[in-house]
Amino acid sequence: MGLDFSVVPAWMDTILLGVLWTIAITVTAALLSFVGGILLAVIALYAPWIVRQPFRFFAWLFMGTPLLLQLFLIYFGLIQIGIDLPAFVAGFIGLGLHFAVYNSELIQTAIIAVDTGQMEAARTLGLSRTQALRKVVVPQAVRDVIPPIGNNMIALLKDSALVSVIGVTELTLSAQLAIGRTYRPFEFYLVAAVCYYVINLGMEAVLRRIERRIALSR
Amino acid sequence: MSDTQHFVEIRHARKNYGYIEVLKDISLNVERGQIVAIIGPSGSGKSTLLRAINDLDPLTEGEVWLDGVQVNKKLPHRQYEKHINQMREHVGMVFQHFNLFPHLTVRENVTMAPKLLKGISNEDANKLAEEQLAHVGLLDRIDYYPSRLSGGQKQRCAIARALAMKPKLMLFDEATSALDPELVEEVNLVMKKLAEEHMTMIIVTHEMDFAASVCDRVLFMDQGYVVEEGPPEVVFKNPKEERTRAFLRKHLGGAK
Numbered sequence: 377m378g379l380d381f382s383v384v385p386a387w388m389d390t391i392l393l394g395v396l397w398t399i400a401i402t403v404t405a406a407l408l409s410f411v412g413g414i415l416l417a418v419i420a421l422y423a424p425w426i427v428r429q430p431f432r433f434f435a436w437l438f439m440g441t442p443l444l445l446q447l448f449l450i451y452f453g454l455i456q457i458g459i460d461l462p463a464f465v466a467g468f469i470g471l472g473l474h475f476a477v478y479n480s481e482l483i484q485t486a487i488i489a490v491d492t493g494q495m496e497a498a499r500t501l502g503l504s505r506t507q508a509l510r511k512v513v514v515p516q517a518v519r520d521v522i523p524p525i526g527n528n529m530i531a532l533l534k535d536s537a538l539v540s541v542i543g544v545t546e547l548t549l550s551a552q553l554a555i556g557r558t559y560r561p562f563e564f565y566l567v568a569a570v571c572y573y574v575i576n577l578g579m580e581a582v583l584r585r586i587e588r589r590i591a592l593s594r
Numbered sequence: 595m596s597d598t599q600h601f602v603e604i605r606h607a608r609k610n611y612g613y614i615e616v617l618k619d620i621s622l623n624v625e626r627g628q629i630v631a632i633i634g635p636s637g638s639g640k641s642t643l644l645r646a647i648n649d650l651d652p653l654t655e656g657e658v659w660l661d662g663v664q665v666n667k668k669l670p671h672r673q674y675e676k677h678i679n680q681m682r683e684h685v686g687m688v689f690q691h692f693n694l695f696p697h698l699t700v701r702e703n704v705t706m707a708p709k710l711l712k713g714i715s716n717e718d719a720n721k722l723a724e725e726q727l728a729h730v731g732l733l734d735r736i737d738y739y740p741s742r743l744s745g746g747q748k749q750r751c752a753i754a755r756a757l758a759m760k761p762k763l764m765l766f767d768e769a770t771s772a773l774d775p776e777l778v779e780e781v782n783l784v785m786k787k788l789a790e791e792h793m794t795m796i797i798v799t800h801e802m803d804f805a806a807s808v809c810d811r812v813l814f815m816d817q818g819y820v821v822e823e824g825p826p827e828v829v830f831k832n833p834k835e836e837r838t839r840a841f842l843r844k845h846l847g848g849a850k
């Protein structure tokens with residue numbers, strides 16, 4: 377039985393809907409991981425010990441355990457304590473927090489690397505430490521780690537396939553649905569692969585634009 | 595509530611880093627509109643003294659007063675933070691290495707603090723930026739990022755940034771030491787202009803000619819002490835102390 381792509385067009389709606397969900401969960405989780413990464417980095421570096429400790433545990437949990445387990449924990453585990461999240465929400469939170477922890481590691485290193493003269497200059501003008509962090513130090517740190525954060529976001533796109541296991545009909549699950557009905561795994565997985573590749577290209581184009589804009593200010 | 599007579603008053607300032615005493619009982623008064631130069635060998639404590647004035651390097655002991663208010667008064671942490679931030683709005687500082695904000699344009703460097711701390715409108719902020727940058731001769735670079743400025747332009751931008759807060763006092767820590775020789779003059783000219791406008795300034799410098807021509811008073815520091823102070827004619831031409839003479843022999847490029 378050779379390859380036969382003639383079955384694909386009939387399922388194109390399903391696949392494209394899957395593409396949209398994949399993009400939706402990737403973009404929302406990426407935003408969460410970005411904002412969360414900044415907050416976690418600032419907490420890790422500047423919060424009092426008593427605040428830092430629970431967050432260290434949190435970081436350890438999200439770095440030291442499989443993402444799949446984290447998704448199960450958020451989707452199935454939280455129901456037990458009365459938090460019944462829709463699959464999409466559970467998926468975006470899980471993915472977002474997971475990558476927030478990784479982004480936070482990058483941002484922490486970058487914050488430490490920002491010249492101390494920057495904080496001094498800001499404080500000299502009358503800014504509080506929080507204002508100086510927000511306006512001067514953190515923006516520079518983030519700017520410095522946009523390329524590696526971009527790599528994390530590409531990884532996030534690929535890992536978004538994992539949310540299929542909690543029933544988010546993103547691209548991978550959509551392909552599986554089509555396969556279940558047509559028994560054409562090779563064709564549909566190939567189609568899905570091409571879709572991921574195209575989304576990936578789109579993300580890289582966006583990242584390059586951002587990096588170019590940043591380069592202007594160097 | 596003013597129990598000082600002087601505009602800036604430093605009383606019995608001491609500063610320790612561990613066992614090392616960097617400032618040893620320094621007292622200093624500066625009057626409104628005065629321009630004071632601090633000279634002295636490397637490591638003598640010039641920067642530490644300057645940075646104590648806006649509490650960037652807090653004193654171990656002693657008091658700093660500005661315009662009748664104690665800068666380093668004892669307050670609970672949170673209150674102190676508020677107090678010191680307010681005090682710093684009145685004290686501009688210029689650093690050897692400029693410390694411009696590289697992620698902001700020249701305009702944004704100048705307007706960031708006034709917008710954030712004084713809540714001025716965008717329109718007023720732009721007017722302020724144009725005014726301050728015209729003052730330092732940098733209006734044509736207003737939308738550049740600092741990376742595209744020469745050293746002299748960077749330092750003039752840093753001065754405009756400090757002036758935009760309308761400080762009562764300006765502190766300069768070797769503002770021209772990091773500049774190529776041919777760029778020193780453009781920064782000196784800006785400082786001279788400020789002098790003519792009667793800005794109160796304390797200037798740490800290695801440029802004896804500049805100190806002699808601009809300043810009302812010169813302080814010579816060595817090993818944490820103010821060894822000698824007086825008008826530039828006296829300190830440069832007729833120093834009383836042997837240590838001052840030795841220093842000047844090495845550093846005088848011919849101040850007349």
Ligand SMILES: Nc1ncnc2c1ncn2[C@@H]1O[C@H](COP(=O)(O)OP(=O)(O)OP(=O)(O)O)[C@@H](O)[C@H]1O
Pocket residue numbers: 611616634635636637638639640641642643
């Ligand atoms: N953070 C610090 N920890 C320990 N010692 C310090 C610290 N900062 C400064 N010192 C020491 O304090 C002394 C005075 O330093 P300061 O920077 O005030 O000297 P300076 O007169 O400004 O010298 P320069 O002309 O080289 O700038 C030096 O011996 C220096 O090593």
Ligand SMILES: [Mg+2]
Pocket residue numbers: 640641642767
């Ligand atoms: Mg110094």
